[in-house]
Amino acid sequence: MGMEMKLPSRDNTKMEPQNLSKVTEFHLLGFQNLLEWQSLLFAIFLCFYLLTIIGNVVIIAVVSEDPRLRAPMYTFLQHLSFLEIWYTSTTVPLLLSNLASWGHMLSFPACMAQLYFFVFFGATECFLLAAMAYDRYLAICYPLHYSLLMSPDNCAALVTVSWVTGVGTGFLPSLLISKLDFCGPNRINHFFCDLPPLIQLSCSSVYVTEMAIFVLSIAVLCICFLLTLVSYIFIVSSILRIPSTSGRMKTFSTCGSHLAVVTIYYGTMISMYVRPNAHLSPELNKVISVFYTVITPLLNPVIYSLRNKDFKEAVRKIMRTKCGVYRARVKGSVVTK
Template sequence: MEPQNTSTVTNFQLLGFQKLLEWQTLLFVIFLLIYCLTITGNVIIITVVSQDQRLHSPMYMFLQHLSFLEVWYTSTTVPLLLANLLSWGQAISFSACMAQLYFFVFLGATECFLLAVMAYDRYLAICSPLRYPFLMHRELCTRLVAVSWWTGIGTGFLPSLMISRLDFCGPNEINHFFCDLPPLMQLSCSSVYITEVTIFILSIAVLCICFFLTLGSYVFIMSSVLRIPSTSGRRKTFSTCGSHLAVVTVYYGTMISMYVHPSPHLLPEVNKIISVFYTVVTPLLNPVIYSLRNKDFKEAVRKVMRRKCGIYGVRAKGSSFISGSRSL
């Protein structure tokens, strides 16, 4: 017979940033502003890419999926963080905690795969521009996106299942702002050695492999850019790729420092600061770096805005004409 989960803890208490009581209001305003900007920026990308035919290319298809993912990824943790800052401590049930853990791991892993796919797409576009339309065709794009999502879905199951099978006998206070792997393992009153080793191996497989694939793509891109005769062309490409690489490095660097080690050795406050980068900051930076600095995308935004304003203007004129007719 399989061992049953003998957990006596039915809910957890998320402590959040309780050591910064005097900064709670300021942190709430900052995180709320970042969250609103993140949702707005990513929704704009999804809308504009879907409505502008010129953006129906592999790069923007991947970007649209990344933006859709970022909306849910940041919504997995930030709303609970905001509620925690308002109430100075937030209770969460055991099942809700495991659900949050699953979606966090699943969406985080999917983002790693999508970033690697996007880097590979840029590598083909810059290093093999003539063969690019044949190499990165729509069927391949669809398959790469599907593999990224399905692999992420599968990656989330094992850590969540293993954590849910641990015994939690008390205390039930999670010294974090969401249900994350290290603080949950610290709370367990059963042996977590197998769980730690499994998560370590899984982190190596997902984070490090995706990071080195992404980094390798950008190394080949940079070497190809160095052969561009135009100084302005080199500068522009270096600026774009440098921005992409900076965001990717921040995301992977903070994630690797948290999960690619055999034991949760970092201090809780350090964990929280590191976690803010990959749960709050990078979802905001991705739409800015990947789209809002792009000339074609900015032109598409202006085109969609003019179209929307034109529709609203026609509706306003029509309603005023109808009201005027009725008054006559």
């Protein structure tokens, strides 16, 4: 573990190389201020994590199994579920390990790798959510031209652009952070290697890094959120013209749920990263981070699938088929005996 030879000043002036010792690993403090709640928090987060993984695996399996679920919406949903599994697995297992051991050591390369994948998956989710909102906009506002506007090729192109752009987005923050000097202390008051606490720990000038991350955050978070919001505004406007009251309420309920989850995700992310030269308390940072690393990955499978009539019917059909096969095997076994 690298330790300081001279305490760094916080005036953002770069220290002379001979006066500092490079940090080689970080100590993640996690929720050490809540020692008496560690066991309860571990149980809650473990439950959330398992439900998230199971829910998203079920979505992928059902969409792959049922040939009726071939609309572009389900393609987006399948990719979102696959993404959520990896996105939440980037941070939550480390959080659980932290809660179980009251702290966790992470090497500098491992910390940078976690930071990269976190930004990569988070940015990809922003692009996918915007693409899904655009898909719903076309389906509701242009139903007669939907199959042409959202053809399989166009759907595949949107998915590919989301993933490729996410891959590229992750490089800049992780590269900028890795170039900073860390000369001690090495304690990160967070449950994963996130941008704000790492910037605060650096003993070199961070102005360029903060401005670059601020601009990148606006480009990704704010633009994607605005595109999603505009899509839903047009959707609501179209829904209001539906003559059937029950039809309006049903569509409003579904879109309202989607928009609520999207707002939670974007709202917490924007409050964390689109604020240059402003630092919230570490404890508030951790609470905000829980929303977009733990809660929204759990809510997405519920909102986008379990509230969908076709998806629920596909689940029931698969369950009936599997149960029928199981009963037939049991009866055949009994007859044979």
